[in-house]
Amino acid sequence: MKILSFEAKSHKKDLLTLFLRSRFAIVEETHDADEALDLVKFYDYDAILLHLSEDRMGELEIVRKLRLARVRAPLVAVTSSMNEAARLRVLQAGADDLIVDALSHEEIFIKVQNLIRRSRGFQDNALRLGAVEINMNAKKIYARGKPVTLTKKEYQIAEILALRKGVVLSKEAILDHLYGGLDEPNPKIIDVFICKIRKKLQSLGVDDFIETNWGRGYMVIDHRQDSGTETQHQAAPATAPLRAMA
Structure with a gap:
């Protein structure tokens, strides 16, 4: 499966990306919203991971723009913590799922994989x-x-x-x-x-x-x-x- 990972600000290596790659996923990273929008126009991703933060909700605009671009791939927002009001804003903007404070990278991997599988027409676990x-x-x-x-x-x-x-x-x-x-x-x-x-x-x-x-x-x-x-x-x-x- 091929995943696009977006995070506006990052000063360290994304351990989640490393984990996903260890599970045979092809992951492309970008820290620029415009570049993310360009990439989805030319490449077919199975899912788009959006690293969002409660104190940077301005980044939520990328979710709306991806929806306007009619991206087929599931949009999955990932955050370490977020209050209820912010969670609702993320989902209302068009995210297919919101993963908050996951206990492990494995949990995120399985949730994203399940979304990908169902979006491609497979309802079973395999x-x-x-x-x-x-x-x-x-x-x-x-x-x-x-x-x-x-x-x-x-x-x-x-x-x-x-x-x-x-x-x-x-x-x-x-x-x-x-x-x-x-x-x-x-x-x-x-x-x-x-x-x-x-x-x-x-x-x-x-x-x-x-x-x-x-x-x-x-x-x-x-x-x-x-x-x-x-x-x-x-x-x-x-x-x-x-x-x-x-």
């Missing part, structure tokens, strides 16, 4: 697509109930594609998610990663998890939904309109 299950808490993947041994980058690619099921991601877009524009290797490395993921899944009897959209990139489709759709179409009257082909 991402289930066909015979594949992605446990985002454990950062593990299972194929037909058996664990799949993936490297960090391979897992991140599988998770990124799963969270955007039905959407074609170009190799360049996947690279951006993995490296955030820093020291990016040749885009062909994505073909290598995809090939390795496929081979590991095929060894466990799954050969339809990642699909190639020639000339555009890669995508994941939930074949369980396809099966349900096909059944409905087969049962429909002959006069029913045909489904448009993708």
Whole structure:
């Protein structure tokens, strides 16, 4: 998952960012509100973390501006302490959640991850697509109930594609998610990663998890939904309109 972290004033390294990265999240940081607004226009984030403070409520304007920009990603405000009146202002401005005085970074991670998962259409605790299950808490993947041994980058690619099921991601877009524009290797490395993921899944009897959209990139489709759709179409009257082909 890819997260944008905004904090207007910071004089020390953000330990939360370090923790999120240790849990395989790709985190980009900015201390400038205008830069944050520019970034969300060009990049697809899974969540936006806003570090707010009760004594700097002027920063709350960024929440309103992000909402006006029609950002799809959940907006999560994080603060060490905040009175009730200030909390209400944050939520009224459009924040999807407000985390106050969390006991640990793990608590914030799980809350943000749950919001991301639900915003992408997954209601269960895991991402289930066909015979594949992605446990985002454990950062593990299972194929037909058996664990799949993936490297960090391979897992991140599988998770990124799963969270955007039905959407074609170009190799360049996947690279951006993995490296955030820093020291990016040749885009062909994505073909290598995809090939390795496929081979590991095929060894466990799954050969339809990642699909190639020639000339555009890669995508994941939930074949369980396809099966349900096909059944409905087969049962429909002959006069029913045909489904448009993708």
